Amino acid sequence: MPLIIKDEYPETLFREDGKRLDGRDNNELRPIKMEVGIIKNADGSAYLEWGNNKIFAAVYGPREVHPHHLAKPDKGILRVFYRMATFSVFDRKRPAPGRREKEISMIVADCLEPVLFLELYPGTSFEVFIEVMDADGGTRCASITVAALALADAGIPMKSLVSAIAVGKIDGKKVIDLSGIEDKAGEADLPIAITWYNEEISLLQFDGDMDLNEMNEFLDLAKEFLKSIHNIQLDTLKSKYIKLQEKTSKNKKDEDKKGDK
Amino acid sequence: MEDDEESVEDEFEDFEDEEVSREVVVPGEILTEDVKNFLPGRGTILNKEKTKIISLNIGLKQIKKNYINVIPLRGFYTPHPGDKVIALIVDKNPVKYKCDINAKDFGQLKPKNTVKRGKTRGFRGGSAVQDEISTEKFDIGDILVVKVLSADRLNKPELTTVGKYLGKKTGGIVISVDPPKIPRVIGRNGSMIKMLKNLTKCNIFVTQNGRIWLKGEDIAHERLLIESIYKIASEAHTVGLTDRMQEFIINEKKKRGIE
Numbered sequence: 001m002p003l004i005i006k007d008e009y010p011e012t013l014f015r016e017d018g019k020r021l022d023g024r025d026n027n028e029l030r031p032i033k034m035e036v037g038i039i040k041n042a043d044g045s046a047y048l049e050w051g052n053n054k055i056f057a058a059v060y061g062p063r064e065v066h067p068h069h070l071a072k073p074d075k076g077i078l079r080v081f082y083r084m085a086t087f088s089v090f091d092r093k094r095p096a097p098g099r100r101e102k103e104i105s106m107i108v109a110d111c112l113e114p115v116l117f118l119e120l121y122p123g124t125s126f127e128v129f130i131e132v133m134d135a136d137g138g139t140r141c142a143s144i145t146v147a148a149l150a151l152a153d154a155g156i157p158m159k160s161l162v163s164a165i166a167v168g169k170i171d172g173k174k175v176i177d178l179s180g181i182e183d184k185a186g187e188a189d190l191p192i193a194i195t196w197y198n199e200e201i202s203l204l205q206f207d208g209d210m211d212l213n214e215m216n217e218f219l220d221l222a223k224e225f226l227k228s229i230h231n232i233q234l235d236t237l238k239s240k241y242i243k244l245q246e247k248t249s250k251n252k253k254d255e256d257k258k259g260d261k
Numbered sequence: 262m263e264d265d266e267e268s269v270e271d272e273f274e275d276f277e278d279e280e281v282s283r284e285v286v287v288p289g290e291i292l293t294e295d296v297k298n299f300l301p302g303r304g305t306i307l308n309k310e311k312t313k314i315i316s317l318n319i320g321l322k323q324i325k326k327n328y329i330n331v332i333p334l335r336g337f338y339t340p341h342p343g344d345k346v347i348a349l350i351v352d353k354n355p356v357k358y359k360c361d362i363n364a365k366d367f368g369q370l371k372p373k374n375t376v377k378r379g380k381t382r383g384f385r386g387g388s389a390v391q392d393e394i395s396t397e398k399f400d401i402g403d404i405l406v407v408k409v410l411s412a413d414r415l416n417k418p419e420l421t422t423v424g425k426y427l428g429k430k431t432g433g434i435v436i437s438v439d440p441p442k443i444p445r446v447i448g449r450n451g452s453m454i455k456m457l458k459n460l461t462k463c464n465i466f467v468t469q470n471g472r473i474w475l476k477g478e479d480i481a482h483e484r485l486l487i488e489s490i491y492k493i494a495s496e497a498h499t500v501g502l503t504d505r506m507q508e509f510i511i512n513e514k515k516k517r518g519i520e
Contacts, residue, residue, distance in 0.1 A: 073415075153319070154335060157304070158318075159289065197289055197315065234287055241334065244498070245498060245499050248499040
C-alpha cells in the first residue's frame with residue numbers, strides 16, 4: 001500500500017505585516033542573476049538564477065538533424081529539450097521526460113521561433129538544452145528568458161530577445177512573479193512571454209479563475225516588469241564585452257599619463 | 262610557404278574599416294530611428310512599420326556611408342564558393358571523402374578534384390601520364406587545405422585540393438577560434454599576422470572557417486603564438502589591439518627567456 005502524503009499549504013499566503021511569505025511586496029521580483037558564455041563546448045550558453053531557480057541553457061547549431069526524417073526541406077527546425085534534474089524538487093524527480101517536460105519543451109520552442117530566421121537554414125536544426133538544477137516556481141518563464149539569452153550568445157541572427165514572467169492572484173490580490181508555493185496554493189497563474197520586436201505576446205497560458213477585466217490588468221502589470229527583465233538581459237549580453245573594452249582603454253589611459261609625465 | 266596567408270587577406274578588406282565604432286549592440290536593439298538618411302546593411306533589419314533599424318546580432322555598430330551595419334562578435338561559418346578552408350577528413354569511400362569544414366554540412370571532396378588534370382597533349386604519339394583517380398591519396402584524419410568549389414543553402418559544399426597553397430598539410434598545429442574573429446587575427450592589410458610572424462618566426466595559415474595552421478622552429482615559440490591568437494580572439498572588439506599584442510609578445514619572450 002503506497003503511502004500518500006497530501007501536500008500541506010499554509011492557510012494564508014501573506015504574513016501578518018502584509019508581505020508575502022518570502023518577504024516580498026506584491027509588486028516585487030525575486031532577485032535575478034544572469035550570465036552568458038559559461039559552457040565552453042556549446043556554441044552559446046547562459047545561466048540564470050531567479051530566486052531559488054537555477055537554470056542552465058546551451059545552444060548548438062545550425063547542425064544536421066538527427067533523426068534525419070525530422071528535417072524540413074524548406075526551413076530549419078528549433079528543438080528544445082527542457083529537463084529537470086532529479087534533485088531539483090523536494091520529492092525525487094524521475095529523470096525520464098514526462099508529460100510536463102514535453103509540454104514545456106514545446107511551448108518554449110513555439111515561443112522562441114518567431115524571432116529566429118529559420119527559413120535561412122533549410123534542412124538544419126538549432127538545439128536548445130535547458131537543464132533545471134533547482135526549481136521553485138516559474139521555471140517555464142525562466143527557461144524562456146535564459147534560452148533567448150543563450151541563442152543571442154551563440155550569434156544566431158534574432159529579431160529581438162524574448163522575456164517572460166508569471167503574474168497571478170493569491171488570496172484575492174494581484175501579485176507578480178509567483179514562487180513555487182504561491183503557484184500551487186494560489187487562485188490564478190498567468191505566464192506571459194513577449195517578443196520585443198513589435199512587442200507581441202508569444203506565450204500566454206492560464207490556470208485558475210479570473211474575469212476578463214482582471215486579465216487586462218494583469219497584462220498591463222506584467223509588461224512593466226517584463227521591461228526590467230529585458231534590461232537585465234541586455235546588460236548581461238553587453239557587459240561581457242564592455243568590461244574588456246573598459247579594462248583595455250583604462251590601461252591605455254594610464255600609459256598615456258605616464259608618457260606625459 | 263612564406264607568403265601563404267596573403268591570398269586570404271584580400272578577401273577580408275571589407276571587414277576592416279576606419280570608422281568601426283566600439284559600441285556593442287545586441288539583438289533587438291534600435292540602431293537608429295532616422296530611416297530617411299540611413300539604410301539597413303549587414304546584420305540589421307527594418308521593423309514592420311519601417312520606422313526603426315534593428316540589430317540582428319551581438320556585435321559592433323558600424324556606419325559606412327549611409328548604411329548601418331553590425332559586425333558580429335559571435336557566429337558560425339557559412340561556406341561560400343572560393344573560400345580557402347582547413348578541412349579534416351572524417352570518412353571516405355571509393356566515391357568521395359567526407360570533410361569536416363566547421364560548417365553545418367560536411368564538405369564533399371571527390372577524387373577527381375584531388376588530382377591535376379593532365380595536359381591533353383603529352384609526348385608526341387603517347388598519352389600524358391595522369392595520377393590515378395581514387396580515394397587512396399588521403400586517409401581519414403588527414404588535415405587538408407581545400408577550396409570551396411560550390412556551396413549554397415541546400416546542397417553540401419563541394420571542395421577541391423587543386424590550386425595554389427592547397428593540399429595535404431604535414432606537421433604543424435591546427436587551432437580554431439570563433440570564425441567572426443578571423444579578420445582581427447589578420448588585421449588591417451595583414452598587419453597583425455605580419456607582426457605575429459616576425460616576432461614568433463612561425464609559419465601561419467589563417468582560413469575563413471576559424472581554423473589556423475601554424476608551424477614554428479620550436480615548441481616554445483609555437484606555444485607563445487597560440488596563446489597570443491587566443492588573446493586576440495578574446496579581445497577582438499577592443500581598440501589598439503596590434504600595438505598591445507606586440508608589447509605582450511615582446512614581454513612574454515623576455516619572461517620565458519626564448520630568443
